[in-house]
Amino acid sequence: MRGRLLVAASIAATAGLLGSPAPAQAFQTLTGTLGSLVVSSTATNGPETISFKLNLPSGVSQPATGCPLSGNGFFMFSPGSIADAQTRKNLLATLFSAQASGSTLAVVYDNTGRFCDPFGYAYPIALNLLN
Numbered sequence: 001m002r003g004r005l006l007v008a009a010s011i012a013a014t015a016g017l018l019g020s021p022a023p024a025q026a027f028q029t030l031t032g033t034l035g036s037l038v039v040s041s042t043a044t045n046g047p048e049t050i051s052f053k054l055n056l057p058s059g060v061s062q063p064a065t066g067c068p069l070s071g072n073g074f075f076m077f078s079p080g081s082i083a084d085a086q087t088r089k090n091l092l093a094t095l096f097s098a099q100a101s102g103s104t105l106a107v108v109y110d111n112t113g114r115f116c117d118p119f120g121y122a123y124p125i126a127l128n129l130l131n
Contacts, residue, residue: 027125030063031106032056034098036074045119048085049078050092054105065122066113075107076121094127104130 032054040049053074056062062073082088098105108126109115117123 026111027108028063028111029106029108030054030056030060031104031130032060033102034095034105037095037099039092045076046078046080048088049076049119050088050095051076051121052095054107063109063111063122065109065111065116067116067120067122069120070122074121075109075124076117076119077123078117078119080118081116081123091124091127094129098127098129101129106130 034052035055036051036053038051040046040051045051051074053072056073062071064070077088077091079085079088082091095105097103106128107124108128109122109124115123115125
């Protein structure tokens, strides 16, 4: 089940990118364990807004994403950044799996600022459970 979920989340997250011309992209991968996961209510960032941060290995700094709020290491996605509801569900299920299992999570993101949520954080291009 977890393998199917991972594949679905990865495919769904990148499917929207394949239909448009691909300008120069700088996809990077950040790997760690899930340190923080916030599912926001309508009173904070709006419905279906998910933010998360990884615990990084010693010596690894938070990534530069090119988004206005990249310095604190959070990633965020919402209907404003990922329009497809099933893709958001798949990504959230992958985050829940990573949190419950303590597995290492790889977050694929863009470091040029092209993939920023309306709230100013980078959103994931794909999430991969590594163990």
